[in-house]
Amino acid sequence: MANISSDAGLSLALHKHYAHNQRWGFMWALWTAILWGAWYVPGTALWSEFPYSEIAVDQQSMRLTATAVMTWIHAITVFLFLLLWNTVLGKVKDYGRTIVRFKSISKWYALASLCGGPLAIFGSYMAMGFIGPVFAAISSLFYPVIGAIIARLWYKEKISKRAAIGMCIIIFGGMIIYGPGLFGEMNASNPNAWLGYLGGIMSAIGWGTEGAVAARAMDVSDPDVGIHCRFSFEILFWGMLILPALALFTDLPIAELVINTVTHSKAMLWILLAAACHAYCYTAFYKSFSLIGVGRGEAIGNLYAVFALIFIAAFTLQLPEWYFVLGLIFTILGSFVMFSESAESIANLRDVDQ
Amino acid sequence: MKMHQKGYLLTTLSKSGSLWDYELTRKALQEYSETGAFREKTLNIALDELSAAGLIHRIEEKLEADGKQSKLRFKYKLSDFGVSRMVDTGLLLP
Numbered sequence: 001m002a003n004i005s006s007d008a009g010l011s012l013a014l015h016k017h018y019a020h021n022q023r024w025g026f027m028w029a030l031w032t033a034i035l036w037g038a039w040y041v042p043g044t045a046l047w048s049e050f051p052y053s054e055i056a057v058d059q060q061s062m063r064l065t066a067t068a069v070m071t072w073i074h075a076i077t078v079f080l081f082l083l084l085w086n087t088v089l090g091k092v093k094d095y096g097r098t099i100v101r102f103k104s105i106s107k108w109y110a111l112a113s114l115c116g117g118p119l120a121i122f123g124s125y126m127a128m129g130f131i132g133p134v135f136a137a138i139s140s141l142f143y144p145v146i147g148a149i150i151a152r153l154w155y156k157e158k159i160s161k162r163a164a165i166g167m168c169i170i171i172f173g174g175m176i177i178y179g180p181g182l183f184g185e186m187n188a189s190n191p192n193a194w195l196g197y198l199g200g201i202m203s204a205i206g207w208g209t210e211g212a213v214a215a216r217a218m219d220v221s222d223p224d225v226g227i228h229c230r231f232s233f234e235i236l237f238w239g240m241l242i243l244p245a246l247a248l249f250t251d252l253p254i255a256e257l258v259i260n261t262v263t264h265s266k267a268m269l270w271i272l273l274a275a276a277c278h279a280y281c282y283t284a285f286y287k288s289f290s291l292i293g294v295g296r297g298e299a300i301g302n303l304y305a306v307f308a309l310i311f312i313a314a315f316t317l318q319l320p321e322w323y324f325v326l327g328l329i330f331t332i333l334g335s336f337v338m339f340s341e342s343a344e345s346i347a348n349l350r351d352v353d354q
Numbered sequence: 355m356k357m358h359q360k361g362y363l364l365t366t367l368s369k370s371g372s373l374w375d376y377e378l379t380r381k382a383l384q385e386y387s388e389t390g391a392f393r394e395k396t397l398n399i400a401l402d403e404l405s406a407a408g409l410i411h412r413i414e415e416k417l418e419a420d421g422k423q424s425k426l427r428f429k430y431k432l433s434d435f436g437v438s439r440m441v442d443t444g445l446l447l448p
Contacts, residue, residue: 006417009417010426013424016426017426089396090388090392090393090396093386094358096355097357097358098358101358101361104444104445105443220445290406352408352434352435
């Protein structure tokens with residue numbers, strides 16, 4: 001009798017342990033979505049401040065240059081917020097120990113930063129610039145599918161039927177939210193539309209691949225440290241390669257844009273706010289991968305589509321269209337379908353030897 | 355320079371065969387001269403992550419009395435996948 005009750009106690013404790021990890025995994029993913037949505041407010045407001053407000057919408061090369069400059073300054077600020085985070089958690093030494101192992105570990109974070117930075121962000125801006133922001137938002141919604149497929153093929157991440165259905169419902173909800181706006185944006189006579197489509201594909205591949213690559217590195221390293229490494233490399237890519245190359249080989253005013261950004265307090269204030277959101281959004285993103293996997297983490301992260309509109313409505317007092325509610329219902333439904341998987345099934349994320 | 359903490363947990367397991375979580379965390383706390391419940395929890399989360407990723411396996415579990423509450427303990431062993439990932443990432447020689 002004593003054995004039966006102790007066995008039952010052990011089973012209950014095991015279930016509680018797995019459920020606790022599952023809850024934390026989904027909670028981190030939800031924080032990703034909330035902070036990603038919140039990021040759109042300062043991220044958009046920055047374009048209304050000098051020096052960015054002076055750049056006309058049709059000045060494509062200047063807008064892309066401005067994006068590169070603001071992304072670099074933004075990445076430096078994110079790095080500082082992450083330094084604060086890891087100092088509080090006592091992980092700064094571990095950051096040093098991880099980043100120096102470039103050949104075996106941190107090179108994956110460098111690749112993740114290339115995928116999530118230049119590839120995805122530039123792709124997204126190309127989609128925005130050559131087709132429109134609604135198309136950019138919709139194409140980004142597909143990144144969890146890319147992430148889940150790569151994670152499945154590369155390191156056998158388990159994607160249950162329920163997780164796949166939940167992911168599809170969330171993407172469908174996102175398409176309902178943004179889809180109707182697409183009709184006003186598509187223009188068959190636009191000769192440069194292919195650049196927009198290419199950009200859309202780049203953003204979905206970029207963010208999807210980033211998750212899969214980062215999760216590979218997090219097999220043997222800490223997620224808080226991993227995200228810090230990822231932004232260290234992003235700073236180097238923009239600051240040592242892309243911006244110097246643009247300054248050397250073009251006549252674009254890189255130095256002027258950098259100086260004008262850092263010397264204007266309003267622009268810097270928006271960058272600080274955006275970086276705070278982005279730093280902890282990405283931290284939550286990476287932490288969710290370790291507990292619930294790349295596919296689920298990215299799919300719940302897709303709820304940013306909902307939170308972005310809620311935050312923008314709260315700050316601009318412009319209510320979204322009626323179909324937002326329909327999209328909201330689908331995204332919430334998709335999240336619940338995913339969360340309804342048994343905690344025990346998520347305790348082992350990969351189809352490897354048991 | 356010391357090894358990063360997840361790397362340390364993996365190499366310690368590969369040397370020892372199998373270990374209980376409290377044995378692993380005790381060794382890690384000693385290695386990094388750290389103390390306290392927060393640091394211990396951080397290491398236990400790292401073990402949960404390694405286990406979810408399939409690098410280590412839980413081969414035994416038990417409930418241990420800890421004051422009024424009981425604490426769940428796991429015994430871990432490196433998996434074949436964990437060995438291959440350690441080789442990939444330079445933590446173990448092929």
